[in-house]
Amino acid sequence: MRSLTSNTVSKRPLRLFNTLTRELSAFKPRDPPDVRMYSCGPTVYADQHIGNMRAYVFADTLKRTLRWKGYRVHHVINVTDVGHLTSDGDVGDDKLEVAARREQRSIWEIAEHYTGAFKADLARLRVGEPDLWPRATDHIPQMVAFAEALDRAGWCYVLPSGLYFDTSRDDDYGKLARLDVEGQLEGARVEAVEGKRNASDFAVWRTADPAAKRQMEWDSPWGRGAPGWHLECSVMSIEHLGGHFDIHTGGVDHVPIHHTNEIAQSEAFLDDGEDWVRWWLHGEFINLKGAKISKSTGGGVLVDDLFDRGYHPLVYRYLLLQAHYRSQIEFSWQALDSARTGLRRLLGRYAPARTAHAAVSSAAARAHLDAFDVAVSDDLNTAKALAVVAAASRDDALSDRELSALGAEFDAVLAIGLTDLSAADLDLKRVDVDVTPTDIETLTAERSSARVARDFARSDDLRDQLAELGVIVEDHADGTSSWRWA
Numbered sequence: 454m455r456s457l458t459s460n461t462v463s464k465r466p467l468r469l470f471n472t473l474t475r476e477l478s479a480f481k482p483r484d485p486p487d488v489r490m491y492s493c494g495p496t497v498y499a500d501q502h503i504g505n506m507r508a509y510v511f512a513d514t515l516k517r518t519l520r521w522k523g524y525r526v527h528h529v530i531n532v533t534d535v536g537h538l539t540s541d542g543d544v545g546d547d548k549l550e551v552a553a554r555r556e557q558r559s560i561w562e563i564a565e566h567y568t569g570a571f572k573a574d575l576a577r578l579r580v581g582e583p584d585l586w587p588r589a590t591d592h593i594p595q596m597v598a599f600a601e602a603l604d605r606a607g608w609c610y611v612l613p614s615g616l617y618f619d620t621s622r623d624d625d626y627g628k629l630a631r632l633d634v635e636g637q638l639e640g641a642r643v644e645a646v647e648g649k650r651n652a653s654d655f656a657v658w659r660t661a662d663p664a665a666k667r668q669m670e671w672d673s674p675w676g677r678g679a680p681g682w683h684l685e686c687s688v689m690s691i692e693h694l695g696g697h698f699d700i701h702t703g704g705v706d707h708v709p710i711h712h713t714n715e716i717a718q719s720e721a722f723l724d725d726g727e728d729w730v731r732w733w734l735h736g737e738f739i740n741l742k743g744a745k746i747s748k749s750t751g752g753g754v755l756v757d758d759l760f761d762r763g764y765h766p767l768v769y770r771y772l773l774l775q776a777h778y779r780s781q782i783e784f785s786w787q788a789l790d791s792a793r794t795g796l797r798r799l800l801g802r803y804a805p806a807r808t809a810h811a812a813v814s815s816a817a818a819r820a821h822l823d824a825f826d827v828a829v830s831d832d833l834n835t836a837k838a839l840a841v842v843a844a845a846s847r848d849d850a851l852s853d854r855e856l857s858a859l860g861a862e863f864d865a866v867l868a869i870g871l872t873d874l875s876a877a878d879l880d881l882k883r884v885d886v887d888v889t890p891t892d893i894e895t896l897t898a899e900r901s902s903a904r905v906a907r908d909f910a911r912s913d914d915l916r917d918q919l920a921e922l923g924v925i926v927e928d929h930a931d932g933t934s935s936w937r938w939a
C-alpha cells in the first residue's frame with residue numbers, strides 16, 4: 454500500500470461535496486486508512502446505456518483518487534436482480550419479470566446475461582471491479598430478518614400489498630433530499646397504494662398477487678413475495694461493509710426516494726442515534742438526446758455503439774472527465790470528436806515518452822504533480838486535472854523519464870490510457886455490425902442509378918444514408934463514383 458504521504462509530493466486532504474450536509478469538506482473515514490464504500494448497482498433487466506455508465510465512472514474516479522492518496526478502499530456494488538419496480542411508487546411490475554416476458558427467457562437468464570454485459574462495459578471503460586458484487590437474490594433471508602426487526606420495533610404496518618415503512622414515525626425522514634414531507638413533492642411523484650398512511654411510505658416487502666404468475670417469490674411472515682428495492686441496498690451494504698460505513702454513491706436521481714428510504718430504514722434498524730453513512734456523493738446525468746440514435750430497443754447509446762462508430766470507449770471516459778461529476782453534460786457526437794482529438798493529442802506526447810525507469814524528480818515535475826493533486830483534491834475536479842495533464846505534456850523542461858512518471862501518476866486517477874495506449878489505438882475502424890462492404894456497394898450502385906436517372910433528391914438521400922454509416926462517396930468527372938470509410 455502506498456503511504457499517505459508519497460515521497461514525491463505531499464498529498465492534500467481530499468475535499469468532497471456531501472449531499473447530506475450540502476457542504477464541501479475534508480473527507481475523513483471512520484477508520485483510516487480503510488475506506489468502506491457502497492455504490493448502488495444496476496438493475497440487470499436491459500443493457501445499460503452510456504448515460505447509466507457515468508455513475509460508475511464517477512465512483513471509479515473517486516475510488517482511484519482515494520487509493521492514490523493512500524487509502525485502502527473496500528468497494529461494493531450490488532446487482533439488483535429482483536425488487537426494482539417499473540415505478541418508484543411501489544406500484545407496477547418488477548423490471549426483471551417484465552424483461553423475462555419480453556425476451557421469453559427465465560429471470561435468471563436475463564439477470565445473468567445483463568450482469569455480464571454490464572461488467573464487460575465497465576471493463577471497456579476501465580472502471581475497476583469492486584471487491585464484491587452481491588446479488589439481491591442471494592440475500593433474501595437477511596432481508597426478511599431486517600424487515601422483521603423493523604416490524605418488531607414498530608416502524609411498519611401491513612397492507613394486503615405488503616409491509617410498509619411508516620415514514621411519519623421518523624422525525625428525520627427526507628433529510629438527505631431536504632424533502633418537505635408535509636408538502637406535495639412525494640404526493641406528486643408517488644402513485645397511490647391503497648391503504649398507505651403517508652405518500653412517502655414505502656414497501657419493505659411486497660406481497661405477491663396470488664393470481665399473477667411470477668418467477669421470483671419467497672416466503673415471509675407477510676406472505677409470499679419479494680423484497681423492496683430500497684431494502685436490498687440497506688441489507689447488502691450493512692452485511693458486507695458493516696453497520697456504519699464511509700461513503701455511499703449513486704446518481705442524483707437516487708436522492709429523493711431510493712437513498713432517502715435506504716437512510717430511513719437503516720437508521721431505524723441500527724437505532725443508535727448516529728448517521729448511518731456520513732458521506733453521500735451523487736453524480737449528475739449526461740443528456741443523451743444529442744446522440745440521435747434510434748434503436749429498435751428504444752434505448753440510448755451503448756458502449757457497443759461507440760465501437761461501431763469507431764470510438765474507443767476511453768474517449769467517452771475522457772469526455773466525462775472533462776466535466777465535473779456534479780455538472781450535467783449534453784452529449785453530442787461532435788463533443789465526442791473533440792474529446793478524441795484531445796485524448797489523441799495527449800497520447801501522442803505521453804506514449805513516445807514512456808520509459809522503464811521513470812521518476813518524478815525535478816522541481817518542474819513536482820509542480821505538475823502538485824497542481825494535479827490540488828485539482829483532484831478539490832471535489833475531484835477532473836477538468837482541472839486534465840488541464841494539468843495537458844500542461845505537463847507541453848512542458849519542454851520535463852525529461853521523458855519525468856513525463857513518463859507523471860503519466861503513471863495521472864493515469865492512476867484518470868485511467869485514460871496514458872501508460873499503455875498510443876494515439877493510433879484511438880483510430881478504430883468504424884464497423885457497423887449490420888453493414889458490410891456489399892451493403893455499401895448496393896447503396897452506391899443504387900445512388901449511381903439515381904444520378905443517371907437525374908433523381909437528385911434520391912441521390913442526395915442515399916449519400917446521407919451512406920454518410921450516416923461512415924462512408925464518404927466521391928463523384929468523379931467521368932460520371933462514376935467511389936467510396937471510402939470516413
Ligand SMILES: [Zn+2]
Pocket residue numbers: 492493494686711
Ligand atoms: Zn441502492
